[in-house]
Amino acid sequence: MKRTFGTLCLFLMACLGLQAAQVDTLLVRSESMNKDIKVVAIRPDKAMKGEKCPVIYLLHGHSGNARTWIDVRPDLPEIADRDGIIFVCPDGNYDSWYWDSPAIKESRYETFISKELIHYVDTHLSAIPDRNKRAITGLSMGGHGAMWNAIRHQDVFGAVGSMSGGLDIRPFPGSWGMKKYLGERDEHFDVWNNHTVINQLDHLKDGALAIIIDCGVDDFFFGVNKAVHERLLLQKVGHDFIARPGGHTRTYWNNSIGYQIKFFKKFFEKE
Numbered sequence: 001m002k003r004t005f006g007t008l009c010l011f012l013m014a015c016l017g018l019q020a021a022q023v024d025t026l027l028v029r030s031e032s033m034n035k036d037i038k039v040v041a042i043r044p045d046k047a048m049k050g051e052k053c054p055v056i057y058l059l060h061g062h063s064g065n066a067r068t069w070i071d072v073r074p075d076l077p078e079i080a081d082r083d084g085i086i087f088v089c090p091d092g093n094y095d096s097w098y099w100d101s102p103a104i105k106e107s108r109y110e111t112f113i114s115k116e117l118i119h120y121v122d123t124h125l126s127a128i129p130d131r132n133k134r135a136i137t138g139l140s141m142g143g144h145g146a147m148w149n150a151i152r153h154q155d156v157f158g159a160v161g162s163m164s165g166g167l168d169i170r171p172f173p174g175s176w177g178m179k180k181y182l183g184e185r186d187e188h189f190d191v192w193n194n195h196t197v198i199n200q201l202d203h204l205k206d207g208a209l210a211i212i213i214d215c216g217v218d219d220f221f222f223g224v225n226k227a228v229h230e231r232l233l234l235q236k237v238g239h240d241f242i243a244r245p246g247g248h249t250r251t252y253w254n255n256s257i258g259y260q261i262k263f264f265k266k267f268f269e270k271e
Contacts, residue, residue: 020045021077025066028090028120032108038066039117042087044080047126054268055086055127056261057113059098059138059145061164062176066091072139072253083265088121095177097169098145099195103183113145114153130158135264137161137212139253140221141176144169147197150209159210159267163256164248167213168198168224198228204237210267211239214256216246 022043027036047053060068069089070076076087092098092109101107113136122129136157138146143165150160169178170192173185185192193199211232215225222243229241240263246252 020048021080022048023070023077028117030108030112030116032111032116033106037112037117038091039120040066040070040089041121041125042070042076042080042089043125044084044086046081046084047086050126051084052126052128053084053086054133054264055088055121055125055135056264057117057134057136057146058087058089058257059113059136059142060089060092061138061140061142062095064092064142065094068139069257072250073257079261083261085261085265085268086121086125086127088117088125090117092142092145095141095180096145097141097176097178097181097195098148099181101181102191102195103181107181109145110149110152114149114156118156131156132158132270133268135159135161135210135267137163137257137260137264138165139163139256140248141166143167144197148195148200151197151200151203154203154208157209159212159264161212161214161260161263162225163214163253163260164216164219164221165197165213165225166221167196167228169196171224198224198231201228201231201235201237204232204235206235206237208237210263211237212242212260212263213239214242214244214259216248216252217243218245218247219252220248 024041026039028039058069096109098109100110121127136146143162150157182191
């Protein structure tokens with residue numbers, strides 16, 4: 001009996017050791033919006049012990065929240081421990097599209113993502129405060145948000161990804177609450193032109209960002225992703241572009257994020 005109890009204790013300790021990463025739901029203050037934002041942070045064991053680690057920021061899609069990514073890929077804690085990476089998943093207020101909205105002054109999610117959240121993570125979560133150890137990606141609306149923020153803040157992010165991203169919003173004027181933040185497209189066409197990722201690509205030079213874009217060929221966003229890929233080719237901006245069978249689904253994103261983590265890990269280890 002004693003031997004059986006001891007064996008059980010060793011087994012339980014081993015199981016706990018396999019899940020040493022810590023998952024926390026934090027409240028991070030946004031002074032620009034005068035409110036606290038929910039953020040899910042997944043820290044590997046080495047970060048909990050004080051060792052500095054690189055960070056991947058994961059942005060959810062329309063109607064999602066801070067827990068979307070842990071639901072899409074439940075083994076993120078194990079991946080965090082395996083690769084020594086911190087994952088940070090902020091709440092994007094359901095449909096913010098991660099802009100600083102010109103129509104709703106209280107919606108400043110670009111400022112939150114690329115300034116306020118970065119500062120919090122660098123000073124509280126044992127992150128390496130270096131753009132070469134910092135990546136951002138997301139799905140759908142979050143793919144747009146990741147590319148939008150990384151291109152406009154190349155001093156902050158060194159690598160960027162998009163999964164099934166809405167990288168050109170203009171073909172979808174009545175969808176996903178965008179007109180609430182930008183105004184009606186036909187009445188504010190210049191605003192829409194200025195707030196779509198595909199029109200930010202001119203700010204990129206080859207090598208400025210490590211870029212990976214992934215979209216299923218059956219996805220309603222495939223056409224705009226292909227257009228971004230072709231524009232980057234025309235500008236001779238190096239990037240990875242993945243197109244596989246699949247649609248706008250969690251199954252696709254569960255698979256896609258694995259490729260992107262490998263891509264970012266290679267970027268972090270480049271030095």
